[in-house]
Ligand SMILES: Nc1ncnc2c1ncn2[C@@H]1O[C@H](COP(=O)(O)OP(=O)(O)O)[C@@H](O)[C@H]1O
């Protein structure tokens with residue numbers, strides 16, 4: 001279990017007069033083994049923060065620390081990043097030309113000299129696919145042959161393949177079918193519980209964040225405007241912006257059939 | 273071995289090659305190219321000696337029975353010499369091209385290999401180099417490297433490199449932003465492997481085209497250099513050299529110069545035509561975006577009424593005459609989409625029937641793979657062979673789409689908005705131009721008018737400062753703005769129907785809101801009908817008047833949007849509604865999910881396709897497939913679901 005800490009992080013794009021500050025002095029902690037939600041509208045800097053966490057964009061001020069050590073420094077070393085990012089759209093985060101097994105295998109750490117096709121790697125790929133409830137026989141399939149939810153599971157498996165200490169999940173359900181979204185969210189909770197993963201869970205859907213994250217931070221124009229226990233932030237929003245986000249959540253269809261329709265015990269057993 | 277071609281969105285690359293041979297252009301090019309290459313290989317073996325045979329008795333002769341094209345100053349046969357020269361001419365051209373491509377690739381992918389900073393330097397350098405005319409570069413390089421074959425290969429190769437570098441940079445820039453590159457980097461994959469494994473396959477196709485055309489150009493340049501005496505030196509000879517030799521007596525015996533010249537033209541054509549033909553098969557590449565505005569010929573057949581397709585003798589539902597009055601914008605009956613797969617023909621859309629009235633908003637929900645997108649593409653006539661579309665009826669604005677050519681439909685009366693605004697636009701062209709392009713084609717506007725209209729349309733979709741924005745590139749737009757621009761693109765004509773396939777899926781809530789509001793506004797303003805495809809039940813419930821629920825290639829329920837939550841009768845519809853988490857969802861229970869997975873259209877069993885996942889399924893469900901009757905396709909519509917799970921059992 002590891003802790004991810006953003007310490008007064010500032011990220012700028014562009015140079016000179018055209019520079020824009022996408023993330024502005026954000027301090028945020030993902031405690032070991034916990035899921036922290038990050039909400040905010042488009043352009044509020046969520047994805048920038050996610051990319052900064054894994055070193056895909058350079059940080060202009062402040063530091064991103066993994067258990068007290070800078071993450072960016074580690075990236076110089078060969079091998080997978082200890083902080084892994086799962087992207088929003090599995091359609092673009094998986095190379096359409098590679099089989100899903102190959103994609104996952106790319107991230108499996110190997111002894112020097114062992115091939116990506118070695119039995120050890122293959123066994124690990126199988127284990128990971130099973131972990132995310134995919135049939136290991138699908139390793140030979142290409143992303144185009146899988147559904148969106150299956151692809152996102154593959155993307156999660158690839159992130160887990162790197163044996164990350166922290167996972168940043170950037171809008172991982174917003175490109176998915178609602179029927180699958182539920183299963184992926186259940187998977188996220190399960191992985192956190194079973195593997196003790198620390199997860200920064202980014203979403204624009206407050207109902208989704210509420211379901212997976214015990215704590216939540218609200219990002220607005222690159223700044224954290226509110227953070228705390230999810231129940232408390234959603235129940236008693238302090239900041240106007242948080243209130244407007246809450247208002248944007250589509251209401252559950254009135255009188256929805258949630259309690260009576262679906263046999264959720266059976267469904268869980270099938271998915272776990 | 274053909275180089276790897278870029279795979280189209282869903283079609284295997286292998287299906288492509290024969291396609292080249294299906295066009296007259298392709299056949300001509302390929303035949304010429306084969307002829308040139310075979311000559312290059314065989315001619316020196318067959319006629320090498322004959323071409324060298326000195327015959328002092330027959331110097332500088334015109335055409336004769338012995339020497340069809342005459343002889344040169346040593347009495348050597350010019351026809352044979354021209355044929356034999358093919359090898360050297362082609363080999364040198366290919367060598368120069370290979371050099372140009374290699375250097376171009378290295379420069380063009382520098383940003384990936386060396387990182388962004390070094391990459392920017394290289395890019396700047398390439399930009400300067402591209403600005404010089406190629407011939408000027410070649411000539412100055414020729415002077416630097418000296419006369420002769422090696423010098424010329426270097427000169428022509430290096431002068432061609434900047435163009436390839438620029439091409440690679442553009443292509444790589446298109447790929448470089450894809451998430452899978454970032455993911456590979458995070459996975460610890462090295463830069464070289466990323467380049468070889470993830471980038472090159474993607475840029476390979478366009479590159480092959482340009483290499484082929486580039487080879488034709490190199491051939492001409494080489495002939496030019498040799499002709500000027502800078503290239504091949506005697507006793508070796510290529511076409512340029514032969515032309516130079518023949519030039520002295522062009523008035524006495526034109527064939528001596530014209531024959532090698534003709535050979536240059538033929539070989540150049542061979543390369544160029546082949547390249548063009550390959551390029552054409554790429555132009556219909558993606559299933560989304562502007563490239564489609566040019567419209568593709570769709571092979572739509574009227575479905576044989578006698579149930580030509582097995583298992584598809586759906587009883588015709590309420591028969592509406594073709595011209596069901598001016599109030600129907602879209603009228604679809606028994607739409608079937610058939611896709612050939614290695615495992616046989618598959619029907620992802622199996623008899624979809626629905627209508628859209630003027631100004632009406634109809635939502636289509638369902639899991640991915642349920643056939644929503646294919647239905648939309650079929651309606652917009654964007655499906656290409658080998659995918660086939662059949663229907664008992666498919667009419668738009670009272671016009672029968674099953675017959676005739678409706679190429680200009682899209683972009684004028686029908687607008688299409690795709691999920692991914694990023695890939696809908698060409699990354700290297702300005703937005704204004706991209707909007708204007710279709711309008712110039714379809715509406716016959718002048719450049720100026722089209723541009724003005726584009727700016728106006730950008731304004732109408734609430735893009736601030738549209739004049740300046742029109743001059744920007746897609747990446748300078750945010751996701752929401754791109755999606756609005758996409759809608760603006762659809763509004764370049766005056767559409768009666770907007771088909772929007774997951775238009776907000778890639779967007780954040782607040783932006784999603786704006787886009788939905790915009791669609792609603794457009795709809796109201798111009799009484800445009802909307803076919804909104806979404807997997808998000810709440811979005812559809814919000815925006816639409818009526819909802820079609822699709823499952824396994826069929827509409828399983830057709831109901832008013834307001835009734836989604838309360839009066840849905842199909843078990844699948846009810847499950848979909850239940851699966852959306854909301855602010856009161858119980859945190860201690862796993863989220864409701866629909867058990868199992870959607871059926872693959874390839875292995876559809878008998879009976880109701882939802883049966884394996886349905887809590888109400890009984891023997892009849894498993895035996896007979898229910899038809900859409902009275903708005904629902906279910907044997908047990910509206911029956912109570914066994915919600916027998918006691919709460920405590922799930923905690
Ligand atoms: N161009 C195509 N070629 C082959 N198969 C396709 C093509 N487009 C979609 N499919 C397949 O057809 C089925 C329906 O897909 P689609 O229309 O995309 O559904 P949806 O819009 O509900 O996601 C899926 O099984 C998909 O794999």
Ligand code: SF4
Nearest residue numbers: 880883886893906907
């Ligand atoms: S027909 Fe039967 S299996 Fe199909 S949805 Fe209705 S009840 Fe369920």
Ligand SMILES: [Mg+2]
Nearest residue numbers: 640641644645
């Ligand atoms: Mg779709």
